[in-house]
Amino acid sequence: MDGKNANPTILNASDLPTRRQAQRKKVTSPLTSGLVPAYARDPFVGNKDTDFSNSDESEDDSVREPIDEQEIYDLIATISDPEHPLTLGELAVVNLQHIKVTDDRSAIISNVLVELTPTINHCSLATVIGLGVRVRLEQALPPRFRLDVRIREGTHATGEQVNKQLNDKERVASALENETLMGVVGKMLETCK
Amino acid sequence: MRLQKVTSLPPQAERVWQVAIHPTLPLVATASSDKTVRVISLRTYSSLSTIEGGHKRSIRSVAWKPGLTGESVLCTGSFDATIGIWRRYEHDLDVGNSQEGDEEEEEWRFALVLDGHESEVKSVAWSAGGNFLATCSRDKTVWIWEEIDEDNFETLEVMQEHTQDVKCVTWHPEEVLLASSSYDNTIRLYREGSEDWVCCSLLEGHIATVWTVEFEKPASPGYREEWGSRLASCSDDLSIKVWTRITRSGSAAEAKRAPPSILRGELIEENWIETSTLPRVHTRAIYNVSWSSKSGRIVSCGGDGRIVVYEEISTVDSEVVEGDERKPPKAEWKVVVELEGAHGVFEVNCVQWSKRWDKDAKGESDEVIVSCGDDGVVSVWELANS
Numbered sequence A: 001m002d003g004k005n006a007n008p009t010i011l012n013a014s015d016l017p018t019r020r021q022a023q024r025k026k027v028t029s030p031l032t033s034g035l036v037p038a039y040a041r042d043p044f045v046g047n048k049d050t051d052f053s054n055s056d057e058s059e060d061d062s063v064r065e066p067i068d069e070q071e072i073y074d075l076i077a078t079i080s081d082p083e084h085p086l087t088l089g090e091l092a093v094v095n096l097q098h099i100k101v102t103d104d105r106s107a108i109i110s111n112v113l114v115e116l117t118p119t120i121n122h123c124s125l126a127t128v129i130g131l132g133v134r135v136r137l138e139q140a141l142p143p144r145f146r147l148d149v150r151i152r153e154g155t156h157a158t159g160e161q162v163n164k165q166l167n168d169k170e171r172v173a174s175a176l177e178n179e180t181l182m183g184v185v186g187k188m189l190e191t192c193k
Numbered sequence B: 001m002r003l004q005k006v007t008s009l010p011p012q013a014e015r016v017w018q019v020a021i022h023p024t025l026p027l028v029a030t031a032s033s034d035k036t037v038r039v040i041s042l043r044t045y046s047s048l049s050t051i052e053g054g055h056k057r058s059i060r061s062v063a064w065k066p067g068l069t070g071e072s073v074l075c076t077g078s079f080d081a082t083i084g085i086w087r088r089y090e091h092d093l094d095v096g097n098s099q100e101g102d103e104e105e106e107e108w109r110f111a112l113v114l115d116g117h118e119s120e121v122k123s124v125a126w127s128a129g130g131n132f133l134a135t136c137s138r139d140k141t142v143w144i145w146e147e148i149d150e151d152n153f154e155t156l157e158v159m160q161e162h163t164q165d166v167k168c169v170t171w172h173p174e175e176v177l178l179a180s181s182s183y184d185n186t187i188r189l190y191r192e193g194s195e196d197w198v199c200c201s202l203l204e205g206h207i208a209t210v211w212t213v214e215f216e217k218p219a220s221p222g223y224r225e226e227w228g229s230r231l232a233s234c235s236d237d238l239s240i241k242v243w244t245r246i247t248r249s250g251s252a253a254e255a256k257r258a259p260p261s262i263l264r265g266e267l268i269e270e271n272w273i274e275t276s277t278l279p280r281v282h283t284r285a286i287y288n289v290s291w292s293s294k295s296g297r298i299v300s301c302g303g304d305g306r307i308v309v310y311e312e313i314s315t316v317d318s319e320v321v322e323g324d325e326r327k328p329p330k331a332e333w334k335v336v337v338e339l340e341g342a343h344g345v346f347e348v349n350c351v352q353w354s355k356r357w358d359k360d361a362k363g364e365s366d367e368v369i370v371s372c373g374d375d376g377v378v379s380v381w382e383l384a385n386s
Helices: A020-027 A069-076 A126-140 A159-166 A169-176 A179-189 B102-106 B252-257 B264-268
Strands: A099-102 A110-116 A145-151 B002-008 B016-021 B027-032 B037-041 B047-051 B059-064 B071-078 B083-089 B109-114 B121-126 B132-137 B142-149 B152-159 B166-171 B177-182 B187-192 B197-203 B210-215 B230-235 B240-248 B270-277 B286-291 B298-302 B307-313 B320-322 B325-327 B332-339 B348-355 B367-373 B378-384
Touching: A069 A099, A069 A110, A069 A126, A110 A126, A126 A145, A126 A159, A126 A169, A126 A179, A145 A159, A169 A179, B002 B332, B016 B059, B016 B367, B027 B071, B059 B121, B071 B121, B132 B166, B132 B177, B142 B177, B152 B197, B177 B210, B187 B270, B197 B270, B230 B286, B230 B298, B298 B348, B307 B367, B332 B378
Parallel strands: A110 A145, B016 B348, B121 B166, B166 B210, B210 B286, B286 B348
Antiparallel strands: A099 A110, B002 B378, B016 B027, B027 B037, B027 B059, B037 B047, B059 B071, B071 B083, B083 B109, B121 B132, B132 B142, B142 B152, B166 B177, B177 B187, B187 B197, B210 B230, B230 B240, B240 B270, B286 B298, B298 B307, B307 B332, B320 B325, B348 B367, B367 B378
């Protein structure tokens, strides 16, 4: 009734698909161990899942790095659920097969579609979760990406209303200026690596 | 034809939501998330002043008060739920090529704040004569204000006809007729009744948020006297529609044909129908349309980063008769030019036609398009024959 699922299905964190393991090995290579000065580092190593904002300005076709579904998944699966001490990946709110990336090198604009599966179909926090996913991706992805964050069809009682809000530019921009809401989102993103 | 960039101004710190062209002077004002308004010369394309300090959150909308001489008045609407009124004396503004300096920056005076909306103000608009100010908000209401003395505004009406956020308000260029568009997918029109302001028409047809509505100006070449007013609207449903007024109570033609109505409400009712849907080009939400009074062309922009210009295909003047009702012909439009990536990879939030004022202007009828985007940049474009 209160939109809280007391007993959600939980996936084992070690069973979730990720590319993180492989990348961590790369990050601990001698290149980044501190023996080599920062300017000598390969700029394409290490910035993949850490911080895109630095590369935003220099973005053009020559340095454009393709982004795939797994990468999007790794960015958002580690977001915490606002009401469970678990991540969106563990709760299967975020699923690799429900992410679609169109990142065509010849097009100016790329698209990411993320479909969320709420743990229960009247989850009162669906909008906040969706906003968290949006904020995470907006911060991490280069500006060529257009995001569509939607509730998977048939998984939420008011899915269409939630979708309309989540994809209204003005409402999202305004939500980002709302300190209370951003406090909640900030907590959700604390677990993102 | 192609769209050729005349210039781009250095970016503001954050997204620019809107550009507003001064009704008579070579000026454009911006509304930005960085909480400032920048005033730019359309003669030299240099920034003249930055207005700041009045709003706590993003400035979403800005509008020049028409009908003034010797002074400029700006109205700003902000996500902080307030509306600001700003004043500045215009002494020989065009002389001396925009000497930027502190004195100039000081000249804009914050006159007053209009409170009342419960949440984000989305759009502000002055009526053609400048007598009325309309504002709208996420709180679902449209407010009409009247300036009864200088810096003394009175609320004439608060209308809650929409069921969701009101995204845009705009006035008819000649009549006291207001239009609003909403997140509830509809457009509503309002007139001043004998006692209060009333909704006189409901336009349904879009299937998603209607971001902007704009009336055709009577000076436009496509304006048809016999049918009168038209309205363009753009939406999240990726369509741009043109609506035409077919009946209006009180008009001479109407009085002849229809028997006097008994119901008071009907006296003010207007009937608008959809007469065109423009060719679909945009692939993401269409945020803005502007209807040129010089060429009759429509320009649009949106989340896909495109700027598109359309032209009406002149049709044989034949009206459609359905039963008793005369209907205007369905007009076809074609795409004149389409530009991708107008602001690089960023979304384009607003496009406006303006008279061309710079040194390359070819006469009074020459015009440019002013655009702004999420990159914080304001750009100026000309239509060139390719």
